Amino acid sequence: MGLQEGARLEVNNISKTFVEKKSAHEVVRDVSFSVYNNEFLVILGPGYCGKTVLLNMMMNLIKPDSGDIILDGHVLTEENMGNKFAMVFQLLGLMPWKTVMDNVILGLKFRGQKKQESEKVAQKYIDLVGLNGFEKNLPHELSGGMKQRVGIARAYANNPEILVMDEPFGQLDAQTRYSMQDEITRIWEQDKRTVIFVTNNIEEAVYLGDRIILLTECPARVKEIYNIDIPRPRKTTDPRFLELRKIISDNTDLAL
Numbered sequence: 337m338g339l340q341e342g343a344r345l346e347v348n349n350i351s352k353t354f355v356e357k358k359s360a361h362e363v364v365r366d367v368s369f370s371v372y373n374n375e376f377l378v379i380l381g382p383g384y385c386g387k388t389v390l391l392n393m394m395m396n397l398i399k400p401d402s403g404d405i406i407l408d409g410h411v412l413t414e415e416n417m418g419n420k421f422a423m424v425f426q427l428l429g430l431m432p433w434k435t436v437m438d439n440v441i442l443g444l445k446f447r448g449q450k451k452q453e454s455e456k457v458a459q460k461y462i463d464l465v466g467l468n469g470f471e472k473n474l475p476h477e478l479s480g481g482m483k484q485r486v487g488i489a490r491a492y493a494n495n496p497e498i499l500v501m502d503e504p505f506g507q508l509d510a511q512t513r514y515s516m517q518d519e520i521t522r523i524w525e526q527d528k529r530t531v532i533f534v535t536n537n538i539e540e541a542v543y544l545g546d547r548i549i550l551l552t553e554c555p556a557r558v559k560e561i562y563n564i565d566i567p568r569p570r571k572t573t574d575p576r577f578l579e580l581r582k583i584i585s586d587n588t589d590l591a592l
């Protein structure tokens with residue numbers, strides 16, 4: 337399969353089986369899809385279906401057994417991926433002894449940027465995620481949603497072209513989760529990047545995505561790809577929203 341028009345990333349027929357003590361565990365089977373420039377792509381699948389393994393292959397952290405990943409027309413390697421990717425995790429990995437500013441600056445520091453320049457970049461993204469005034473706070477002084485914002489600011493500060501988010505709101509209470517969904521939409525609309533967002537929540541997928549890649553139970557296969565043709569800001573009560581949610585729900589074993 338060649339590179340499709342406008343595609344940044346092409347996942348071509350990738351499969352992965354883990355072999356442990358002579359038993360084989362097939363986790364990803366023959367998965368193919370494209371990721372387009374600056375789109376908000378959601379990967380939706382049930383728990384343990386292989387979403388993280390798939391993401392890890394897309395980020396060159398795990399080698400697929402077969403198939404390949406094409407980034408901007410070339411097979412993905414450490415060299416050509418450079419600093420193009422940044423990741424936001426469900427469990428954030430914030431340094432508890434470091435302030436918001438120091439946590440956001442971390443990646444820039446690793447790359448040897450000067451402190452003053454790093455602080456300027458970090459401040460831009462601290463402002464973007466709405467944490468102005470909390471620069472000197474420590475993570476334990478922040479709510480779950482605010483910590484998640486720090487994670488997003490840190491990812492953005494590294495200036496990635498592709499932002500990968502692995503169930504970033506999975507640990508948040510429902511109310512905070514809804515407000516973070518609005519926040520991530522606002523941030524992405526203000527500073528567009530290619531986003532690959534993983535979730536097991538259908539409503540979240542329909543609320544956020546330009547497109548949804550629906551995966552099956554393990555081993556993960558692509559069950560369907562949906563274009564979400566609902567203008568933003570979206571409303572969960574919109575008839576088209578409810579219709580799409582039902583169509584996807586009827587096509588999967590996922591519980592809402």
Ligand SMILES: Nc1ncnc2c1ncn2[C@@H]1O[C@H](COP(=O)(O)OP(=O)(O)OP(=O)(O)O)[C@@H](O)[C@H]1O
Pocket residue numbers: 354356361363381382383384385386387388389390503536554
């Ligand atoms: N390095 C590994 N060795 C062996 N098995 C693994 C390895 N990594 C993942 N697996 C298995 O692959 C399956 C899919 O795991 P994965 O973490 O990708 O699921 P997931 O869809 O991201 O789940 P969740 O929604 O809970 O995050 C699991 O059964 C897991 O135990």
